[in-house]
Amino acid sequence: MDKFRMVFQFLQSNQESFMNGICGIMALASAHLYSAFDFNCPCLPDYNLLYGMGILFVPPVVLFLLGFVMNNNVSMLAEEWKRPTGMRQKDPSVLRYMFCSMTQRALIAPAVWISVTLLDGKCFICSFSTDIPLDKLGNQTDHELSERELKRILARIPCKDIFNGHEIVSREVAARYLRCISQAVGWFFVLTITFLAFLVRAIRPCFTQAAFLKTKYWSHYIDIERKLFEETCTEHAKSFAKICIQQFFEGMNKEMGLRHVHYQETQKEEDKEETEKLLGVTDQGTMNKVLKNWHRCKPPLNLNHDVCQNGNASAFNNHNVQFNNLSLPRREVAAYYSKV
């Protein structure tokens, strides 16, 4: 348990390593799923290929979609894409960056499934047993069998118990041949994926590093802002509920004419604190307006100006529009030096 706690603590130390941890877990789950899966080749001429290729490609698609579902940032990306422009323009490079990083993480589990399937070989043996070159592997060349009959016999190669074509081809030889090809394809697939991952990670700084820093920062900002807003709304909901119930009980108290209501000083202080936490939003209509405005008209990324929000998304201020573009043309560098 100690070990798990330590690993968990390490993974939670920042957002990125947490997501990497999730990817690792999904990859392990995918490998474990394959080993637990009971592979049953149908051993019929027209069904083998369908079954084999289905096992090779359908679970990866499911795992890919699962990877997207388990990623918290998917809803963030969708929201950012769909929101009205309001007072804050959208930056397509930020959206692209978020989509790319999510896709990369979601591709890990499917890649593991495909690699494990190919390296194991059963899927290839099932799919391609009818296509083996009999001139190289066959025992005899002059068998008087129709093509249909031959295919039917070869289709039974994956099934040890019912194979009855030992005179035509040895089952071991055919299985070994197909497994070798499958392993070769599997290792090449793994090599290609690893090489691509290496290129993407190691060579990427050579391209547009400055723009990359900006998009990484702003995509992280969108995430943090969203979380902080949700936290704010949760706190508000708590205070709202608390005060609402308090007011109800006070009302009941007055109605039932009970005396001896004793408020201590500290209680009054707490009440004041709770009321302050309401941030001036004290009724349902106003709260709905606040939430609607947050989505329809995100405030500008500018802490200098006092902008009045009147619930109208067309409250544009030309001055603000200039300042809201997240990606700006490059400026001269000579004037800047770091103060750190």
Next chain:
Amino acid sequence: MERVQKYMQSGTEALMNIAALILTVISVKLYMTFEVFCPCLPGFNMVYGIGFMFIPPSVFLFLGLTINRYCILATEEHVRPVGGRTKNPAIMKNMISSTVQRALLAPVMWIIMSLLDGKSIICAFSESVNPEKFAELSNKTETELELLLAKIPCKKHDEEINISIRKAVSRYLRCLSQALGWSIIFLLILLAAVARALKPLLSNSAVAMQNSYWTRYTDFEEKFFDKACYTHNYNFAYKAISRYFESLENENRQYIFAIPKKKHDGKQDEKDYLDWITCPEQLDQVLEAWYDYRPPLNLNQNMQLHCEGERVTLSWVPNENNDGCVCSFRENGTSQKTAFKEF
């Protein structure tokens, strides 16, 4: 456990060592899981055997390079504009050599294991064995020999070939393979011992210490910059949301934005060095400047110069051509002078 945790938190190098070790353990476990399925067909054996010995190590090599932080830092250091800080090629060499050394551990382990095991060598070279060495093979035709030798790695073909031939050839090839494996191990250990012992004698220890210091510095600098950006992210969002609520039109505006600030691991709030930023283009300028113009490694940016009783302040800024720094100062109440220092 606590010691392991403490080691893990001691820096990037410790993490990279642990990652290299984990990858090596994975490579050993994978080798033990995967069986060598020799095709036992003429022409295919060599390809499979050599492929089995070299393709998985390449995969581990690329994996090791990808997960290593110094690899990315080296590329960034290589690609960045010179700015206020000249590039030090020794740092890049240091980073790349430490990356490659760690990444080579898992592939070398796989190759040594396959040599000591011998199965892939038997598969690859069973067809190239000299038949004259073995008495049983001397009286076979060429085509028969070809088929026979190709089937040697596979035990299941024992009904077709004599068990003693198979055992003789396998034993011979396995001996060669193990001899090669052990000599590689011996050579590597010798190389490592010699390198470790002779390195301080052949290279300049002072320079090596400097390079290792500045390598670690580059790593810490990047981490600190990221951390400062993320702290600012949080504070910017906090201020933006508080402004949003402040701007609502309602009667009761007497309140404090009362959301408690996030505590980082129970410590004090991190200082936000970018507190003065109020709009996005200022931040974009900061990020661009960080990339385009790395500051010089000199913390005395405002140097005090005492000149015959009169204190003057020096402050170096890059000139327009970006090939040096200029500063302007007065001496003894004379007119303003400028000094120029090349990068």
